[in-house]
Amino acid sequence: MREGNLEAPTRHPLDWKSAAFYDEGKAFEELKRVFDICHGCRPCVNLCTAFPTLFDLVDASSTLEVDGVAKQDYWKVVDQCYLCDTCYMTKCPYVPPHPWNVDFLHLMLRAKAIKFRTGEVGLRDKLLSSTDAMGKLATIPVVARMVNAVNKNGFSRTLLDQTLGVHKDRELPEYASSTFRSSFQESKSVPVKDGKNTPGKVAIFSTCYVNYNEPGMGHDLLAVLAHNEIPYVLVEKEACCGMPKLAREGMRS
Ligand code: SF4
Ligand code: SF4
Numbered sequence: 001m002r003e004g005n006l007e008a009p010t011r012h013p014l015d016w017k018s019a020a021f022y023d024e025g026k027a028f029e030e031l032k033r034v035f036d037i038c039h040g041c042r043p044c045v046n047l048c049t050a051f052p053t054l055f056d057l058v059d060a061s062s063t064l065e066v067d068g069v070a071k072q073d074y075w076k077v078v079d080q081c082y083l084c085d086t087c088y089m090t091k092c093p094y095v096p097p098h099p100w101n102v103d104f105l106h107l108m109l110r111a112k113a114i115k116f117r118t119g120e121v122g123l124r125d126k127l128l129s130s131t132d133a134m135g136k137l138a139t140i141p142v143v144a145r146m147v148n149a150v151n152k153n154g155f156s157r158t159l160l161d162q163t164l165g166v167h168k169d170r171e172l173p174e175y176a177s178s179t180f181r182s183s184f185q186e187s188k189s190v191p192v193k194d195g196k197n198t199p200g201k202v203a204i205f206s207t208c209y210v211n212y213n214e215p216g217m218g219h220d221l222l223a224v225l226a227h228n229e230i231p232y233v234l235v236e237k238e239a240c241c242g243m244p245k246l247a248r249e250g251m252r253s
Contacts, residue, residue: 014106019196022114031074031111034102035066035095048082050108051087061114075115081108083246124164132240133242135212138175173213180206180215181234182224185222190229192224202232208240 061068
């Protein structure tokens with residue numbers, strides 16, 4: 001298999017139901033194997049903070065190789081990955097079907113799953129990643145004003161830092177007093193125009209962020225759709241997609 005070819009990558013399914021998937025020793029072996037390949041390659045250095053963390057650890061080690069990095073420090077790399085998949089989709093020439101079989105995101109996901117299973121996920125991460133539950137509570141009009149004020153107050157931020165470990169200087173998104181779903185405007189009745197590559201109508205999944213924090217972005221989208229006479233509906237039932245739970249370790253920085 002040639003490196004950097006133009007063939008579509010093959011994504012092997014995660015074997016997340018097998019016991020071996022959660023075997024920490026085996027996972028560390030695979031982390032070391034892939035970290036070794038990345039250390040010798042390095043173009044992903046500017047994609048996120050996971051790669052610079054890894055390369056800094058290697059460069060600071062006594063051997064200047066991955067074998068000089070303490071296993072416990074591998075978690076520092078895992079913590080920085082927020083599972084965006086850019087390394088796999090756009091950069092890596094060693095993704096399957098290449099025999100080196102580098103799927104960095106899948107490996108990070110496996111490590112995060114092990115961490116979760118061993119109970120090493122704290123209250124702060126559990127709370128911050130429950131975006132739907134937090135949003136429902138924080139967007140009650142009076143509560144929203146209170147939460148936003150608390151998040152801007154130096155004393156309460158210091159308290160939050162000391163109790164939950166949310167850094168006092170970390171910018172936190174404001175909560176809107178009215179959610180996108182509650183202020184959603186129905187689509188005008190316009191006929192569906194079937195495009196060549198699109199169905200000509202839109203079902204909107206607002207996402208926790210737009211619904212609770214930035215409803216204006218959702219309304220902008222509705223305005224664009226209305227302007228182009230594309231009919232839309234808001235999906236009837238919506239629940240958090242779970243991404244914050246998967247990526248919660250990336251919230252640390
Ligand atoms: S998937 Fe993780 S490691 Fe890869 S670019 Fe995104 S954040 Fe970085
Ligand atoms: S993920 Fe692939 S391209 Fe990125 S540093 Fe590792 S081996 Fe290189």
